[in-house]
Amino acid sequence: MFAGVSSNILSDTSINPQAGDKVAINARDTITADSLNMDSVNTELPREGRTVLDTDKKLHVSILSGGIEDTISQVLIQWCVYNKYLYKVFYTLPDTTEMTEYEVVLFGDYEITSSDTNTLYSYAEMGKTMIFTRLPDYRLLSSNRRLAAFYGIKNSVSETVTADGIKIFPDFMINKERIYRNGDYFGELDDTEVNIPYYSLAAGYEVYSVGILKNQQELAIKDKDLPPLLWRTTIGKSFVCAVNSNIFDGMTMLGVLTGFMAHQGDYYVYPVVNAQTISLISYPYFSNENQETMQQLYSRNSEGVARDLLWPNVVQILKNYGGSYSFFSASQLDYLDEVGPQNDYIDFYLREIGKLPGNMGLSLGQVSESDRKAIMAENEEFYKNNLPDYIFTALYLADFNKEELKESLESDFYRNISLVMSDYAEGDSVLEFLEENVLSVKFNLEGYEHETMDDLRMSSIENVLGMCNMKVDMARVFYPQDSTDEWNNLSLKWSKGNTYFKDYTTFDMVTIGEMENRVRRFLALDYTLEYNPDDISIQIDHFDKEAYFIVRTNNRHIDYVENGTAMEISGTAYLIKAEAADVTIHMIEENVLKKPRNNKTIPSNPQ
Numbered sequence: 030m031f032a033g034v035s036s037n038i039l040s041d042t043s044i045n046p047q048a049g050d051k052v053a054i055n056a057r058d059t060i061t062a063d064s065l066n067m068d069s070v071n072t073e074l075p076r077e078g079r080t081v082l083d084t085d086k087k088l089h090v091s092i093l094s095g096g097i098e099d100t101i102s103q104v105l106i107q108w109c110v111y112n113k114y115l116y117k118v119f120y121t122l123p124d125t126t127e128m129t130e131y132e133v134v135l136f137g138d139y140e141i142t143s144s145d146t147n148t149l150y151s152y153a154e155m156g157k158t159m160i161f162t163r164l165p166d167y168r169l170l171s172s173n174r175r176l177a178a179f180y181g182i183k184n185s186v187s188e189t190v191t192a193d194g195i196k197i198f199p200d201f202m203i204n205k206e207r208i209y210r211n212g213d214y215f216g217e218l219d220d221t222e223v224n225i226p227y228y229s230l231a232a233g234y235e236v237y238s239v240g241i242l243k244n245q246q247e248l249a250i251k252d253k254d255l256p257p258l259l260w261r262t263t264i265g266k267s268f269v270c271a272v273n274s275n276i277f278d279g280m281t282m283l284g285v286l287t288g289f290m291a292h293q294g295d296y297y298v299y300p301v302v303n304a305q306t307i308s309l310i311s312y313p314y315f316s317n318e319n320q321e322t323m324q325q326l327y328s329r330n331s332e333g334v335a336r337d338l339l340w341p342n343v344v345q346i347l348k349n350y351g352g353s354y355s356f357f358s359a360s361q362l363d364y365l366d367e368v369g370p371q372n373d374y375i376d377f378y379l380r381e382i383g384k385l386p387g388n389m390g391l392s393l394g395q396v397s398e399s400d401r402k403a404i405m406a407e408n409e410e411f412y413k414n415n416l417p418d419y420i421f422t423a424l425y426l427a428d429f430n431k432e433e434l435k436e437s438l439e440s441d442f443y444r445n446i447s448l449v450m451s452d453y454a455e456g457d458s459v460l461e462f463l464e465e466n467v468l469s470v471k472f473n474l475e476g477y478e479h480e481t482m483d484d485l486r487m488s489s490i491e492n493v494l495g496m497c498n499m500k501v502d503m504a505r506v507f508y509p510q511d512s513t514d515e516w517n518n519l520s521l522k523w524s525k526g527n528t529y530f531k532d533y534t535t536f537d538m539v540t541i542g543e544m545e546n547r548v549r550r551f552l553a554l555d556y557t558l559e560y561n562p563d564d565i566s567i568q569i570d571h572f573d574k575e576a577y578f579i580v581r582t583n584n585r586h587i588d589y590v591e592n593g594t595a596m597e598i599s600g601t602a603y604l605i606k607a608e609a610a611d612v613t614i615h616m617i618e619e620n621v622l623k624k625p626r627n628n629k630t631i632p633s634n635p636q
Contacts, residue, residue: 044418044419044420045388045389045419045420045421045422050542050546051422051447051542051545051546052545052546052549052550052573052574054549054550054552054553054573055462055465055466055549056077056078056462056464056465056466057077057078057079057465058079058553058571059078059079059462059549059552059553060078060079060081060110060113060552060553060554060555061077061078061110061462061552062077062078062106062107062109062110063077063078064077064078064079064080064081065081065109065110065113065114065115065116066116066117066118067089067115067116067117068117079571081113081115081555082555082556082557082568082570083557084115086557086558087113087114087115087557088112088114088115088132088133089114089115089116089117089130089131089132089133090105090109090114090115090116090117090131090132090133090134090135091116091117091119091123091128091131091133091134091135092105092106092109092116092117092118092119092135092137093119093120093122093134093135093136093137093139094118094119094120094137094138094139095120095137095138095139095140096120096138099137099138099139100138100279100455100456101137101138101162101163101278101282102118102137102138103456103458104137104279104280104282104283104456105135105137105162105282105286106118107283107458107459108135108282108283108286108287108493111283111299111300111460111493111494111551112299112300113300113554113555113556114133117131122145122148122149124148125148125151125152125155128152128155128157129155131157132157132158133157133158133159133160133290134152134157134158134159134160135160135162135286136159136160136161136162136163137162138162138163140165141161141165141169141176142165142169143169143173143176146173146175146176146179149176149179150179150264150265152267153179153264153265153266153267153269154265154266154267155266155267156265156266156267157267158267158268158270158290158293159267159268159269159270160270160272160286160289161180161269161270161271161272162272162277162278162282163272163275164180164226164271164272164273167185167188167226168188170182170185170226170228171185171188177228178231178264179264179269180262180269180271181230181231181233181234181260181261181262181263181264181269181271182228182229182230182231183228183229183230183231184228184229185226185227185228186227186228186229186256187226187227188226188227189224189225189226189227190224190225190226190227190240190242190256191222191223191224192222192223192224192225192240192241192242192256193210193211193221193222193240193241193242193243194208194209194210194211194213194221194222194240194241194243195207195208195209195210195221195223195238195239195240195241195258195276195481196208196209196238196239196240196241196255197237197238197259197488198236198237198238199599200599200600200601200602201237201238201259201288201291201292202284202287202288202488202489202491202492203491203492203532203533203579203581203598203599203602204488204491204492204532204533204599205532205599207484207485207488208241209221209481209484210241213481215479215480215481215483215484216478216479216480216481216483216484217480218480218481220480220481220482221241221481223240223274223276225240225256225258225273225274226256226273227256228256228257228273229254230257230260230262231262233262233263234257234260234261234262235260235261235262235292236253236257236259236260237258237259237260237261237288237289237292238257238258238259238260239252239255239256239257239258240255240256240257240258240274241255242255242256256273257271257273258272258273258274258276258277259271259272259273259277259285259288259289260273261289261292268293270289272285276482276485277485278455279453279455279456279486280453280459280471280473280486280489280490281482281485281486281489282489283459283489283490283492283493283494284488284489284490284491284492284493285489286493287299287492287493288492291581291601292583295582295583295584295585296560296565296580296581296582296585296616297580297581297582298558298565298567298578298579298580298581298605299493299578299579300551300554300556300576300577300578301493301494301495301496301551301577301578301579301604302460302494302495302496302544302547302548302551302577303495303496303536303537303547303577303604303606304495304496304536304537304539304543304544304547304548305353305496305497305498305499305530305533305536305537305538305539306353306355306496306497306498306499306538306539306540306541306544307347307350307353307355307476307499307501307538308355308356308357308425308450308472308498308499308500308501308541309343309355309356309357309501309503310357310359310392310394310425310500310501310502310503310504311357311358311359311362311392311394311502311503311504311507312335312339312343312356312357312358312359312503313335313356313358313359313374313375313378313382313389314331314332314335314358314359314361314362314503314507315332315358315359315360315361315370315371315372315374315375315411316331316332316359316360316361316362316363316368316369316370316371317330317331317332317368317371318331318361318362318363318366318368318507319331319363319507319508322508322509323507326509326515327516331507332371332373332374334506334507334516335374335507336374336377336378338516339503339506339516340378340381342516342520344381344385346520346523346524347385349524349527350526350527350530350538351527351530351534351538352538352539352540353538353539353540354382354385354386354387354388354540355387355388355390355423355540355541355542356378356382356387356388356389356390357389357390357391357392357394357423357424357425357450358378358389358390358391358392359392359394359504360407360408360411360412361407362394362395362396362397362504362507362508363395363396363397363508364395364397364399364403364404364407365397365398365399366397370411372411372414372415375415375416379416379419386540387540388423388540388541388542389421390421390422390423390424390425390448390450390541391408391412391421391423391424391425391446392424392425392427393405393408393424393425393426393427393429394425394427394502394504395427396504396508401429401430401433401434401437402437405437405443409440409442409443412442413442420445421442421443421445421446422445422446422447422448422542422545423446423447423448423449423450423541423542423545424443424446424448424449424450425449425450425451426449426450426451427451431449431451431463431469434449434463435463435464435467438464438467446467447466447467447468447545448467448468448470448541448545449463449467449468449469449470450469450470450471450472450498450500450541451469451471451472452471452472452500453471453472453473457471458471459471459473459490459494460494460548460551460552462552468545468548468549470498470544470545470548471498472498472499472500473486473487473490473497473498474486474487474497474498474499474500475499475500475501475502476499476500476501476502476522476523476526477501477502477505477519477522477523478522479525479526479529484529487529491532491533491536494551495536495577495579495604496536496544497530497533497536498544499526501523505519506519532599533598535596535597535598535604536604547577550573550574550575550576551576551577553571553573554569554570554571554572554573554576555569555570555571556568556569556570556576556578563615563616563617564613564614564615564616565580565613565614565616566611566612566613566614567605567607567611567612567613567614568610568611569607569610569611569612570610572607572609572610575606575607575608576606576607577604577605577606577607578604578605578607578612579598579602579603579604579605580595580602580603580605580614581601581602582601582602582603582616583601584618585616585617585618586616586617587603587614587615587616587617588615588616588617589615590605590612590613590614590615591611591612591613591614591615592607592608592609592611592612592613593605593606593607593608593609593612593614594606594608595614
């Protein structure tokens, strides 16, 4: 049984301000995979999403897929959607006549054979940029010197070498150099060992990442001869980019693709979300479950732990991160016990969250094995009884299937849910619509962990989307598995995490409500670019209030921006805020303009 309505709840704290502050952009208003698929664009077949802007001015991308189960190619399609590139998926290598209209060729889980060698060289003579997310088998490259030369490989050194660490060079992505090795700055695990084929490269390459060998000096291997992981070479009239390790698969591949493209010419411009969030999952927590453990560890019940111990510490850590006050409340965590949720402190949390200001959504997280329908029904009863005027717009999906969720969103209580946050699995879209008005966004970082692969994933999503979504699961505090789940340990790990955001301070820390609005705008906008010797013009279709772009440049700096502002991210990257549908970025030679200080806003008015 649930307790009755709290008499202390005030009307101004029991209303969710985000419910009335949503951008009116739904799935039909956005640029989708269907919108950009050339098989759909060139026909009158019905499709999801709206028509794209000026197809003749768009980059055309061909994707080579290994088949319908090729999850890598799904990532490549996502990348095209985020950049608004037209694409077509091929399951066999097209001939040169079919390839004429494509500037970029992305190879997914497609098996290259010796018989493809001539076709690849013919693409190179056409000036196609080719990115290979995996290389052919080592034995094939060792036996076919001409095919190996296509990838810039001079010699096959070893079928497998164990690299003891990984180095990613500065400005491949928008962050500084990354060196991952045992005892490094990134986490506590020795997780940097990677087994890779070892090749030496011919002259003309540009390497972006290498494996680090512990015995490098003993083997007398020069730095330039370390086993390459990411590189670009020139073949004929084309750039060929190669990925020589599966550590860059999944979400991380999105950032790698953008890194390669940023090094193809003088400029590279692409849209981003510009939103970093931190979400507290299963907090506030409205039950007194697991009391014996809480008393033993903290000398108070669960409600006391949540309010008196956790709340002030949580707020301080969030302020140290620079904002982003987002919470997904849990009425309870064990839905099969007899304790049930309490309403004692609902008014306290709503008032304090409102002061920050922050957003509060719902969490479907649990430690029991209750089914989704039961959990959603119990939450509906509790919040209807105790917060009848509060409109929830955000939901954490936990371990439940998004397809099963859709039918539950039809009820009166859940019908205002417009944002669903969940954990990423390989092949998922980072950003997509589940239905017409329900946006799905994936978490890409755990608050209590920051090991090598976590940092790579963070760097990737910051590079491609200008965003990062951190999940902090508070259920671990209330149901600890061992001493590592005690709050003094978890809070220490989480509080240290703000150091990893230092490369990305140009991007905004926002609540999930503001992040949702920015993602909707990002998915809806379309654009075309015009490059001139001294400026770049961006024409934005479906512009709504603001839009964000990153400009990557190798030998110039931004002088000023018409209808927008620019902030320096690094020496080669700028964040552009567009304040109108037409933006012009004026450039100047590097030796003319002094380097602006980090985060210095460049005025839109040159006067």
